[in-house]
Amino acid sequence: MSQPWHRRLIALLPGAFRRTALRIEAAVDDRVAGFARSLPPATRVLDAGAGEGQHRHHFAHCKYIGTDLAVGEAAWDYSRLDALADLARLPFPDRSFAAAINIVVLEHVPEPARVVAELARVLEPSGRLLLIAPQEWCVHQAPHDYYRYTRYGLEHLLTAAGFHQLHIEPLGGFFTLLGRRLLDAILYFQGGWRWLLFLPAVLLCGPPGLLLPWLDFLDARKDSTLCYACLALRQ
DSSP: OOOOOHHHHTTSSSSHHHHHHHHEEEEEHHHHHHHTTTTTTOEEEEEETTTTTTTTTGGTTSSEEEESOSSSSTTSSTTTTTTOGGGGGOOOOTTOOOEEEEEEEEGGGOHHHHHHHHHHEEEEEEEEEEEESSOOOOOTTTSSOOOOOOHHHHHHHHHHHEEEEEEEEEOOOOOHHHHHHHHHHHGSSOOOGGGGGHHHHHHHHHHHHHGGGGGGGGSSOSSOOOOEEEEEEEE
C-alpha cells in the first residue's frame, strides 16, 4: 500500500507504539479480525470495497472474494482483486455469500443506500455484515469522498435494506478524536519555512495526542467519534 511518509515511519515502530499512534486503524483491524474468527471454515465472504486486499489474510480459512471499482488511490495495487465492479451493481447472484465486509468504504460511494441494498441482496438469509464507516474524518481519496455518517444514519440505511439485530459501536470517543486531530496537526508543519516549526509541533502536539485517548472513559455516549463499526444480520 502506498502511504504518506509519516505512516511509513510509524509502521517501523514496535507493535505497541504503532497501535497507540494509529489507534483507530488498529481498532478497525481488530474488528475485522474478530469478525473473521467468528466465521466457520469455507464460509463465502465478500469484501465489498477491498482496495488492495489488506483484509484478505484474516479470511485465509474462508472463501474470500474481494471486489472494488479501483478508483480509490492511483498508487494502489488492485491486481489481487477477484472482481472489478461498482458496489451499487454487484456482479453476483442473489444469496451468494454467507458474510460480507464493507470497511471504511461507504463514504466513497455516491449511492450508499443502493450499495447497502446490494450487500443485502447478495447475502444469504441470516448472512452477517460488518460495516465500518466514518463520522468525523478528513477528506481523502478525493474526488471520490462524498459522505459522513452518524449512528442514526447508519441504522436507517441498514434497516431500510433489510438488516436487523444491529450492533453499532463507536470506535473511540471525544478524546480519541481530539488526540487524532492533534497528531494530524503536526503534518501542517511541512515544506519551506514551516519545517522550522516541525519539531516544536511534534513536542507540543505529540504527547497529548498519544495520551488523550486514555480519557475516553469520561465520554459515556461517544457521540463525537471518528467512525462506527456496525454488525448486522440480513433478514
